[in-house]
Amino acid sequence: MNIDPLAGFTLPPTGLSVDHTASVAATAVIGIWFLIIIARAIPGARAGDLIPLYILTGGLLLAPFIEPILDHLGMVWYANDNLWIFSHMLGRPMPLLVLFGWVAYWGGCTLLAYNGARAGRGRRWQWKVLWLCFAWDLFGETLAVTWLGIYVYYGAQPFDYWGVPLWFMWMNPGAAIVLALTLNHHRERIKGLGGALVVILSVPAVVLCFYAAACWPLFIALNTPGTNTIWIHLAGAVSALQAFLLIGVAMALTTPEESQTRLDVLTAHALATERPETCEIPR
Numbered sequence: 001m002n003i004d005p006l007a008g009f010t011l012p013p014t015g016l017s018v019d020h021t022a023s024v025a026a027t028a029v030i031g032i033w034f035l036i037i038i039a040r041a042i043p044g045a046r047a048g049d050l051i052p053l054y055i056l057t058g059g060l061l062l063a064p065f066i067e068p069i070l071d072h073l074g075m076v077w078y079a080n081d082n083l084w085i086f087s088h089m090l091g092r093p094m095p096l097l098v099l100f101g102w103v104a105y106w107g108g109c110t111l112l113a114y115n116g117a118r119a120g121r122g123r124r125w126q127w128k129v130l131w132l133c134f135a136w137d138l139f140g141e142t143l144a145v146t147w148l149g150i151y152v153y154y155g156a157q158p159f160d161y162w163g164v165p166l167w168f169m170w171m172n173p174g175a176a177i178v179l180a181l182t183l184n185h186h187r188e189r190i191k192g193l194g195g196a197l198v199v200i201l202s203v204p205a206v207v208l209c210f211y212a213a214a215c216w217p218l219f220i221a222l223n224t225p226g227t228n229t230i231w232i233h234l235a236g237a238v239s240a241l242q243a244f245l246l247i248g249v250a251m252a253l254t255t256p257e258e259s260q261t262r263l264d265v266l267t268a269h270a271l272a273t274e275r276p277e278t279c280e281i282p283r
Helices: 020-046 052-059 062-074 097-120 123-148 168-185 192-222 230-256 258-273
Strands: 077-080 085-087 151-153
Touching: 020 052, 020 097, 052 077, 052 097, 052 168, 062 077, 062 097, 062 168, 062 192, 077 258, 085 097, 097 123, 097 168, 123 151, 123 168, 123 230, 168 192, 168 230, 192 230
Parallel strands: none
Antiparallel strands: 077 151
């Protein structure tokens, strides 16, 4: 661990290097995934729902502006020789694959949650989205960190057993679900250019606010020189619990239980078809 001898702060591994072939391959794969996610949002836009495209557009703001803040507080460093470094915000090299990755992974998780909410799925579906995106993130980051060496977590990370601290895996899908449920809840109010700007700008705002609200204990612990490892793990546990609390509150305010969700969907269908008898919930 690299320590500043004067201030005692943990310094990033600025000499980290990545194999060029690995960086090219990772950028290509994530770039294809990026295009697939965008293509998945186009049918909805043609049907009149532009919110998914607004979400993905807002996702383009995450890599240059929000990722450097989270990397600084959460202690993440990308290799300086990654393919196509497009930004050095806060002195941190940001490769193109991060731009693709935010839209592809985080955008994909948000669309899963949003489309499920719009289809009338309840809280159980959203918890499934959380666990699916957790596993998705864990696999992708394990591949990028331990096998390809694209970036590294440094410092005394809690719950880090093979180079990928597990506390991070809750945060991105948690922010995605909170944003998706909020946008679906206010979907009818999102209209015109003003609505588009609100959604696009809410993406970086929600991600940063979610991390701040959930992870402030851990960010303080990680960035305070000399913090005991036990306290860092405790701060990591508290941060994870706060993330679950935020997700639960968002669900409670916007998403009914499964039985009520089914009733609402059936009622809407019955009113649309003028067949009230179809309101009965099938057993």
